[in-house]
Amino acid sequence: MTNSDQTVPSNSQFKPHPRDFGGFEMPSSVPPGMRLELSRAPLKPGQEPVFEEWMNALNDRYEEHEAAVSSERQIFEATFKSTEANGQVWIYHLSLMGAEGAALDGQLPMGADHAAYSRRAKEPGWEELEPKFMLTPLHLRELMEKWAATGIV
Known part of the structure; x- marks a missing residue:
């Protein structure tokens, strides 16, 4: 089969979960009280420069994230960009957080932006994407469990 014969997924293949999706059941390797999430979404056509501006703003305003990280009980967040063979750009967002953390706070300037x-x-x-396994050194796991439950270390 040549490249021109292959079927390449397009935006019509994007099937986001509904807003009320409670998330997947966590595998036993994710400590109780934590959520491990990997999410993906396509960029809108022609919006890659806006995405790059967004990521630059997040990087440039890093100190402002502390207030959000504490209330959200985020242990870490990471964003990745992937360009598929057909040119479609996807963003992937990986996070580990306390299950009882707050949502993004739109009242904070960084949250609103x-x-x-x-x-x-x-x-x-x-x-x-459904989580299946997580590995963490024990000494970090204990700190993460405390942070996820209380927001303090």
Whole structure:
């Protein structure tokens, strides 16, 4: 089969989970009280420059994230970009957080800007990938469990 014969997924293949999706059951390797999530969404056509501006703003305003990280009980967040063979650009978002953490706070300037960039750059919603395994050194795991439960170390 040649490349021209292959069927390449397009945006029509994007099936975001509904807003009320409670998430997948966590595997036993994810400590109780934590959520491990990997989400993906396609960028809107022509919005790659907006995405890059968004990521630059997040990097440039890193210190502002502390207030959000504490209330959200985020242990870590990471965003990745992937360009498929057909040119479609996807963003992937990986996070580990306390299950009882708050949602993105739109009252914080960084939270409001983050949400606005999201609306401009990516298709609405996220596809959620099902977590199957997580490995963490024991000494870090204990700190993460405390942070996830209390927001303090």
